[in-house]
Amino acid sequence: MVRANGAVSLRELARVVQTSEVTVRRDVRALEAEGLLDRRHGGAVLPGGFTRESGFPQKSLSATAEKTAIADLAAALVEEGEAIVVGAGTTTQELARRLARVPGLTVVTNSLLVAQALAHANRVEVVMTGGTLRGSNYALVGSGAEQSLQGLRVSRAFLSGSGLTAERGLSTSNMLSASVDRALVQAAAEVVVLADHTKLGTDTMFQTVPTDVITRLVTDEPPAHDDRAATELQALADQGVQIAVAGAGAAPAPRPEVPLPGQRRTRAGLRSAAGALGTDPLPDRSARVADLRRR
Numbered sequence: 001m002v003r004a005n006g007a008v009s010l011r012e013l014a015r016v017v018q019t020s021e022v023t024v025r026r027d028v029r030a031l032e033a034e035g036l037l038d039r040r041h042g043g044a045v046l047p048g049g050f051t052r053e054s055g056f057p058q059k060s061l062s063a064t065a066e067k068t069a070i071a072d073l074a075a076a077l078v079e080e081g082e083a084i085v086v087g088a089g090t091t092t093q094e095l096a097r098r099l100a101r102v103p104g105l106t107v108v109t110n111s112l113l114v115a116q117a118l119a120h121a122n123r124v125e126v127v128m129t130g131g132t133l134r135g136s137n138y139a140l141v142g143s144g145a146e147q148s149l150q151g152l153r154v155s156r157a158f159l160s161g162s163g164l165t166a167e168r169g170l171s172t173s174n175m176l177s178a179s180v181d182r183a184l185v186q187a188a189a190e191v192v193v194l195a196d197h198t199k200l201g202t203d204t205m206f207q208t209v210p211t212d213v214i215t216r217l218v219t220d221e222p223p224a225h226d227d228r229a230a231t232e233l234q235a236l237a238d239q240g241v242q243i244a245v246a247g248a249g250a251a252p253a254p255r256p257e258v259p260l261p262g263q264r265r266t267r268a269g270l271r272s273a274a275g276a277l278g279t280d281p282l283p284d285r286s287a288r289v290a291d292l293r294r295r
Helices: 010-017 021-033 056-060 064-075 090-099 112-117 143-148 175-186 227-238 267-277 285-294
Strands: 007-009 038-040 043-045 083-086 105-109 124-128 132-134 139-141 154-159 163-165 169-172 188-194 206-209 216-220 242-246
Touching: 007 010, 010 021, 010 043, 064 090, 064 188, 064 216, 064 242, 083 090, 090 105, 090 112, 090 154, 090 188, 105 112, 139 143, 139 175, 143 175, 154 175, 163 227, 169 175, 175 188, 175 206, 216 227, 227 242
Parallel strands: 083 105, 083 154, 105 124, 154 188, 188 216, 216 242
Antiparallel strands: 007 043, 038 043, 132 139, 163 169, 169 206
16 A cells, blocks of 8 residues: 555554554554655655655545545635635645635635636636646646745635644655745745644655744644654644644534634643634643553
């Protein structure tokens, strides 16, 4: 599966081989010791994954349920008549499919997949950047894309990437994609990152959004045994990032009452904001550790 998809989550591996995630985690460690794959928080990638970027077919098959839940929650943040930018990626493509129902919306994007998802939305205006087509992710990149974003100002940017850490922020494996993502960020008053739990703690070559620029992270619930992902979420929250965690299969949430961009969040504040979303952003770690010990 890892060879076919480039990356896979432990949850997906356990489901396919019909065993527990604890067993899969042990087997993944053994395969890593033999140099057959590299472990990532909540999953595994082919060796050399720090610089390797999976193509669209591989990405579209990874963490599909999680991406759907994240897109449902992120779409609830968008208001009627708003102007936003949406970057390239399979998670942002899922978001675009839901934005087709928001009247009076203007979406600026460098992604052909995002534009295609909104092509038949009569009440949504789509503005494409210029640039050179990058076939691996169907995105427009290069100086043409960056120049077309100069002077633009919108309320929010919705971006995805290859990895997210509290130390370095959002990153990607391709230099051209990173450069365009930085231009998208410059055009927005606030930045919303969409990243499933397999990307938490993963660092790739090119930084796109430093942590202190990220306003909000929309992610899914990490597996109960993945304490490192929970630690990464806490570290992001400690640096002022608003955290919203979607449960796979959850119904779309109402728009939450959220703090102003840049406002520092406490754990209590995160739980209060999550109450409006119907989610728990940072499950109590002491309870999680106790649960692990019982297992």
